[in-house]
Amino acid sequence: MPLLPPGRWRSLFAVLAASVVAAGCAAPPALSDRDGRVQVVTTTGLLRDLVRNVGGARVNATSLVRDGGDPHSYEPSLRDVRNVVYADVAFSNYVMLEEHNVIKALDANLRRGAANVSLAEAAVKYAAEVIPLVEDVSLDAVWLGLRAAGDGAGHGADRSSEVLLSMTGARGPGNVFGYLTGSFGDTDVHFDSSDGFDAGDGYGEDTATLPADAHTHMSWAFTEPGVYELTLSASLRVDRRSRPVPMGGSTFTVAVGVPAPSGAVVLDRGHADLTVDLDRGEVYALYDPQGGGEAAQRVVPADEAVIVVPNKALAEVPAGSGFGFLGRPGDRVFQLAQAVLGKHVHGEIDPHLWQDVRNAMAYVHVIRDTLTAEDPAGAVDYRRNAEVYLDELDALDRYVRQRVSEIPEARRHLVTTHDAFGYLARAYGMSVAGFVTPNPAAEPSLADRRKLTDTIRNLAVPAVFLEPNLAGRSSTLTEVAAQLGVRVCPIHGDTFTGAVTTYVQMMRFNADSLRDCLR
Known part of the structure; x- marks a missing residue:
């Protein structure tokens, strides 16, 4: 999102x-x-x-x-x-x-x-x-995202409230940008030190918004090597009629292409989030060098943390107007890329x-x-209606289980457009062998494509599965399948189509498609 x-x-x-x-x-x-x-x-x-x-x-x-x-x-x-x-x-x-x-x-x-x-x-x-959702943070540098921890219930917040995180200052040898990267040429810039800062009422140009208890992926770029100090302030807008409630602020140190200052807690790999704590009214870093998710992250106060952007993070500014804010095409910047490309805000639970x-x-x-x-x-x-329908669903559960059991065990590998089938795999004895991206709004990278190709080839997967409503955004899956000579079969994840208009039809359709294409 x-x-x-x-x-x-x-x-x-x-x-x-x-x-x-x-x-x-x-x-x-x-x-x-x-x-x-x-x-x-x-x-x-x-x-x-x-x-x-x-x-x-x-x-x-x-x-x-x-x-x-x-x-x-x-x-x-x-x-x-x-x-x-x-x-x-x-x-x-x-x-x-x-x-x-x-x-x-x-x-x-x-x-x-x-x-x-x-x-x-x-x-x-x-x-x-x-x-629980587990992030893929297999990057050469730290993944640096944004997080709103806690639900803000003590302030009267609910799921429609907004957490506002503003950059109010940046000191360093060059400019810093925080932005979301979608498809090529598609970027949303949220922090930009090149034109000063205007957090204003919380909806200024240098403010990112999140739901409570959520986090988002973020790309970062620095134009020059050296040590930067980034100041962030946070607030909570309970509803559209309320003034934002201050949630504290902190200044983070970032070492770009230079050694980290001694004595600091170095954030240089795995998973790190600049975090607004709605319960404590503080802004700090949550860090897990192994990338195991929120449960594995530990609190690192801003004045103890140093975020490291290594020299290997040097990248050239791509051509295209979408990246013009970084400089001219071919200019070099230090970049912390998103762990998963695409505009994707989510919580810690798989929602499907x-x-x-x-x-x-x-x-x-x-x-x-x-x-x-x-x-x-x-x-x-x-x-009465619920009892009748529950009997139908109980029979449906047995039907899906039976169909999957007819697939040879060595072929029960599910490769799909996006990561929406973890529950199906766990419940019915399959494995999610691969997907193009974790989220359908994400743009697959070259690394995603290579990983997908290797997975299909190494497991001798006979078919991959495509959600009909995402067919227009599935070129990577279909191209890789054509390259390797495997079938592309339909599967329904989040929505109905003209041929599938009920939940029972959807699950029966999926079970039949899995059996027919993998058996």
Whole structure:
């Protein structure tokens, strides 16, 4: 998910506010005036299908992300916001599956008193199992990202709140830039010392924004060797009407192409995040030299840390207007590249829980209980519908397991467009052998392509799997498959298509495709 430029946030909120006014400042019509059904809005079509199976005729369910759309990058429309305004119940997957603008549109416009449920989190009490995300930080230098630690609940924050991290000063022999790198020529610059600093109200030119309890990848560039001091300040904006709450600030030392000062904690490999701690109101570094993820990171105070940018990080400025802020094409800069290319903000949990049918069954339990609380008169119907659907899902779970068992064990290797099938692999005895990028918004690098090629060749993988909605962005997968003479087969991850319009159809389709293409 992209960190949006300051103007985009303001424009979005202006549109959302206008849409609420257009819908009417009075309370939404009574349930009896809206065809007598419970009005439900979900973030994705997959969740909409689960709700319809439990709610039956008593529920009218719509989704914000259209079928075929990508929840990782979808931008809500005015019509979407109107559906939220009139909803009695809202269901999202969350754990940062959806684009943050979708969550902000949902939370900002849902009427007071309406149920607002994050299914992936709520389903844990019904034995849903989650998988932690592990970063690939196989780089020649430290991966330096940004993180918001904690949920800010003590300040009244929720999942639609924003953490603002501003660069307010930079001292050193050259200029420093912090930016997100997408496809070639596609960059979003968030920190730029060449034109001074203007953090302003928290939406200035040198401010990055994050949801609470999230982190993002970041590229950094320094134009000259030497020692730099970078000053960062942080704040928390609870909602669009509130003034930002200060969250502290710190100055970090960066040694670019020169030895680190003695006595410092050297951050020179693995995984490091410049971190806003919402519970402690501090800014510090979280560091793990082995790249094992947040749980393995330790706190390093800013005044003890030195971030090392080695001489081997020298790179030439690419041609193209997207990198013009760094200098002329061919100019040399010291660069800390992103561990994973692409605009990708995420938490610590793999959000694709439904690829394990048992987890989808836990979602059904949560939906049943939520609808019953909203509409007690329908309790018998919701319980009956849920029981019938759970029996169908139980049979579906057995079907997927049987189909995968028909694949020879040595061939149960899954190579896909992006990393969305960890739950399927764990639940049904497969291995995720490789993927083009961890996130569909990411642009594959040459290293990604080489790794993918070696994986397919070394494991003698007979087929790779492509999500239909990502076909337009899958040239790397299809080109590598053609080069090695392996099949490209369809698989559904986040969304439905014209041929697959229900969750049961999707999982049966995936199971059949895996068996037919790998057996």
